Amino acid sequence: xxxxxxxxxxxxxxxxxxxxxxxxxxxxxxxxxxxxxxxxxxxxxxxxxxxxxxxxxxxxxxxxxxxxxxxxxxxxxxxxxxxxxxxxxxxxxxxxxxxxxxxxxxxxxxxxxxxxxxxxxxxxxxxxxxxxxxxxxxxxxxxxxxxx
Numbered sequence: 318x319x320x321x322x323x324x325x326x327x328x329x330x331x332x333x334x335x336x337x338x339x340x341x342x343x344x345x346x347x348x349x350x351x352x353x354x355x356x357x358x359x360x361x362x363x364x365x366x367x368x369x370x371x372x373x374x375x376x377x378x379x380x381x382x383x384x385x386x387x388x389x390x391x392x393x394x395x396x397x398x399x400x401x402x403x404x405x406x407x408x409x410x411x412x413x414x415x416x417x418x419x420x421x422x423x424x425x426x427x428x429x430x431x432x433x434x435x436x437x438x439x440x441x442x443x444x445x446x447x448x449x450x451x452x453x454x455x456x457x458x459x460x461x462x463x464x465x
Contacts, residue, residue, distance in 0.1 A: 365414070368462045371454060372408070373421040376401060378451040380425025385444045389436035 366372070383397035401422050405415060433440045 366462070368458050369414070371458050372404075373417060375451060375454050375458070376404065376418045376421035377425035378447050378454070379404070380422035380427075381429050381447050382425075382444065382451070383422070384426045384429045385433060385440055385447070388433060389441050389444055391444070 379397045379401045383401070386397065387394040401418075405418060408414075408418070410418060429440075429443070433443075
């Protein structure tokens, strides 16, 4: 049986640059709202943005991928931590929000580290599902809260 790349489920434009797509979304979220939009940019007032729960879920997914993808031999060992750092850099959260984002990433990593000690078909399936869910969540965040 031929193994498909884990990202083969994505539409062709998303396949080669899933990570860059996540960074682009985080950059879009860090931009101020378009002229005429209500409210201030989320970082200027220190308040929690409306997409906070989704952002924390995405951070948790990145942590899971950071653990499970290298476990199963994927060549992107550092990619998911770099994506998380890019997300934090683009979002420029307050110290409290930054701590929450990092805690979510670590929770995703740790929860899978406790369960999977070697790559199994279940681990491979989990990695594929997290890639799919992360891509979907990224698109949803951009569609709902993006400034473009």
